[in-house]
Amino acid sequence: MSLTGDDSGQSVSLDFESLVARYYSSLYKFAYSLTQAEADACDLTQQTFYVWATKGHQLRDATKVKTWLFTTLHREFLESRRRYARFPHYELGQMDAELPTVSAATVNQLDSAGVMQALAQVDEVYKAPVALFYLRDCSYKEIADILEIPMGTVKSRIARGIAQLHTILNGARSTRHKEGHD
Amino acid sequence: MTSREAKEMLLLYRPEADKDDTEFAEALQLARNDPDLKQWFDQHCAMQKALFSSFDRIAVPEALKEQILSERKAHVGASAGRKATILVLAAIPILLLITFLVVYSDTRRVADFTTFRQMMAGKVSPERYPVMDLETSDLGKIRQYLAEKGGQKDYVLPAALEKTSGTGCKIFAWRGKKVSMVCFNSGRNSTPKTPDLFLFIVDRSAVQEPPAKNAANIEQVRQLATASWTDGQKTYLLAGAGDENFVRQFLKGP
Numbered sequence: 001m002s003l004t005g006d007d008s009g010q011s012v013s014l015d016f017e018s019l020v021a022r023y024y025s026s027l028y029k030f031a032y033s034l035t036q037a038e039a040d041a042c043d044l045t046q047q048t049f050y051v052w053a054t055k056g057h058q059l060r061d062a063t064k065v066k067t068w069l070f071t072t073l074h075r076e077f078l079e080s081r082r083r084y085a086r087f088p089h090y091e092l093g094q095m096d097a098e099l100p101t102v103s104a105a106t107v108n109q110l111d112s113a114g115v116m117q118a119l120a121q122v123d124e125v126y127k128a129p130v131a132l133f134y135l136r137d138c139s140y141k142e143i144a145d146i147l148e149i150p151m152g153t154v155k156s157r158i159a160r161g162i163a164q165l166h167t168i169l170n171g172a173r174s175t176r177h178k179e180g181h182d
Numbered sequence: 183m184t185s186r187e188a189k190e191m192l193l194l195y196r197p198e199a200d201k202d203d204t205e206f207a208e209a210l211q212l213a214r215n216d217p218d219l220k221q222w223f224d225q226h227c228a229m230q231k232a233l234f235s236s237f238d239r240i241a242v243p244e245a246l247k248e249q250i251l252s253e254r255k256a257h258v259g260a261s262a263g264r265k266a267t268i269l270v271l272a273a274i275p276i277l278l279l280i281t282f283l284v285v286y287s288d289t290r291r292v293a294d295f296t297t298f299r300q301m302m303a304g305k306v307s308p309e310r311y312p313v314m315d316l317e318t319s320d321l322g323k324i325r326q327y328l329a330e331k332g333g334q335k336d337y338v339l340p341a342a343l344e345k346t347s348g349t350g351c352k353i354f355a356w357r358g359k360k361v362s363m364v365c366f367n368s369g370r371n372s373t374p375k376t377p378d379l380f381l382f383i384v385d386r387s388a389v390q391e392p393p394a395k396n397a398a399n400i401e402q403v404r405q406l407a408t409a410s411w412t413d414g415q416k417t418y419l420l421a422g423a424g425d426e427n428f429v430r431q432f433l434k435g436p
Contacts, residue, residue, distance in 0.1 A: 017251060024247050025242045033240070046253060049254065112237075112241075113311075113314070114236075115233060115237070133196075135237050162194075
C-alpha cells in the first residue's frame, strides 16, 4: 500500500491493519464520548472501519485519512441519532450565562465516569466539538473539517460546551454534597 | 479586551498546544495582570487538566482491534465465497455442507463461555469500569432496577455476596444478549463507592458450554480472579481484584 503524509506531517500507511492500529483507540474514545455506551461506541468504531474498507479508495488526498475517519464516525453517529430524534436548532449569539467558576473540590473529585455522565448532559450540538477538544487528537482546523462546520463555529461551540460541562460538574458536586450519597 | 472577553478566549486555551499561539497572547497578558482573572484562569487550568486526564483514561475494550480486523477478513472472505459459489454450482450439496460446518463452528467459537469470561473480565478493574446505569449501595434497589429495565430477574446470590455492600449496576448487550452487571465493594479499601467485585449475570442459553451447575470454576484472568457457575437458567461470573482466596470467600453459602 502507498505511504503518504497525514495532516500532522507524519508518514502513515493506508494499509487497513496499520490504519486500525493507529486510529482505533482514538476513534473509540471519540465514539464513547458521544454515546457514553461501550457497545454503541464499539459499533460506531467498527462501522467506521467497515466504511473505510468499502469506500476508502475514494479518498483522493491520503493526508486527510484521519479527518476522513473521524468525519465518517461522526456522520454514522448523527445518522443513528436521526432515527430517533430531530436535532434542535441553536442560535449562535453571545453566551447567556456567566462563565462558571470552578471549585477546587470539583477538580479533585473528577473521574472518567463522572465526566462522561456530565458530557451526556451537554447540549447535543456541543458534544462532538467538546469531545474532540478534550481528546487532544485534533487541531481546531481538523475539528472544523471533521464536523464540516466553519472554524469560527467550532470555537464558539467548544467554548459554550466547555462552559456547560463545567457548570454541570459543579452542579453535580453540589448536589452530592447536599444530599449525600447512598 | 475586557475580562469577560479574555475568559471567553481562555476557555479555548490548551496549555501545551496553544502556548505559542498569538491569538491568546492578549488574553494571557490580561490574566497575568488582573488578580481576579488570574485566579479564575488558574482554577480553569486545573479543571481543564483534570478533564483532559479523564478523557485520556477512557478505557478501550481490549478485543476491539481484533474484532475490527476479523470482521474485515470475514467480509473479504464472504465476497470470495460468493464468487466460488457461482463457479461450483454442480457441487452445491458439498458446498452447503462445508458452509454449515464453517458457520456452526464459527458460532460456537464466538459465543462460548471462555470468550464471554475473557470479554467481561476485560471490561473491569477497580481503576476503570463501565459507567453505571444506577449507583447505589442497596442491593434491593439494584435488583428492582434490573427487573424493571430488562435486566436479569430472579437471580440468586451466594449468601456471602448478599451481605456485601453494592456500588451499582449496569445492563448492556453482548452478542445480542442482555448481560446484567452488579458491582460490589468488599470493604477492603477505604472508598466505599469504588467496586472491587463485579458479578456478570446472563441467561444460561446465551453462552455455549456454560460452567457447571452449583460448583464454582475458578480461573485467573489477568489481574482478576474469576469464579463462574450456573444455577438454574442463569450463568454467573464473579470477577474480583485479588487472588482466588479473595473471590472464594464471597461464594460461601449460609
